[in-house]
Amino acid sequence: MTIVAVTVTALLAVAGALTLARIIRGPSILDRAVATDVLLAIIVAAIATEAAYSRDATALPVLVVLAVLGFVGSVSVARFAARRNK
């Protein structure tokens, strides 16, 4: 299981770095919103992997909050951007 955990961590770290690159490069705020959503999902995946590795469910409620937060975040950014476009 340790090998699996290390592999998954490495994969998710690379994915997170790529997503972060998109957040930094933009170019528009909507690109950043989409990338932030993906980054949040990667964080959820990382926390779930940690819980699976250590068989410890303490962090699971955090996942529910994060899952909802990503949605609220992108929707509010999208509304903000839509208002500014008009």
Added chain:
Amino acid sequence: MNLDAVLDIVAAVCLISGALLSLAAGVALVRFPDLLTRMHAAAKPQVLGLLLVLVGCGLRLRTGVDITTLVLVGIFQLATAPVAAHMVGRAGYPHDDIRSDLLLTDELAAHLDRVAEDRPEPTPA
């Protein structure tokens, strides 16, 4: 081979393939040319990757309370990801971020033009 070992192996496969799909989503975010194609990356491999990781996590934990929490996270993800993508797409549509030279047809532009033409006359809501 007992059941525990089998479940662990299945969980490991789920975790790794989920992480691979997350990586693919990250690569797609960097490589795709415009906002709309990037949103495809955020909507599909990301959702399936997260679902697989959650399944792997559930197979490792194997207790009722934790599995209900994971199911809830999965349902939220499935229900909200398309809505978020739709909101972003709508906000970004008539915008410079979208490479119209890569579009074969654009029927939404025609529709918006028609809506703009109709606007002077009072339209029933």
Added chain:
Amino acid sequence: MKPDQMTPAEPTSPPNPPLSRTAVRRNRIVAVTFLVVVWVLLWGTLSWANVISGLVVATILLTVFPLPPVTFAGRIHPLGTARFLVRFLRDLVVASVQIAWLALRPRHVPRSAIIAVRLRVNTDLNLTLTAEALSLVPGSLILEADRNSGTLFIHVINVDSLSEVEKFRGEVLELEARIVAAIGSPEEQRLVRENPPPPVDLEGAAA
């Protein structure tokens, strides 16, 4: 592609018919049940305390934030639902692999298109479900929805020719048919049966 060539315009019911009293009550019961299920899942254990506190919270929520009226005219068909779910899961996997492949493929810029598809059943519920499902199946992403005419505007990724676009239009209508087969009312199912996808996509598939 002119918008006239879209799917045959079928005069459907107005998007928001006034709800009858029983429909309102039924909607409320469905919403309360759903909220209580989420509440119980959050707590993780099924106990009377959880169910009762869930009922209280759901009632308060629905009083403070009333839901927009959504008509659920049909009933759930178990076979249709199962068929839809199996196909949906398969589509989700195919879609993810497709996007992953597109992302990793060297020196390739995917072409895309934006198409308008007019759905045959113009209800808010059907529009919403089809749009949600479309975003998770291969190649499509919902951009905009026009409630008055029941039209969805869809971004299609990885199409190389107009005939592929036409083929895709047929796939959207098939997805709609699966959803209606899962939860539609008999009248909606009749509407879908009597308006099969136009023959244009057959040509597109053959080309």
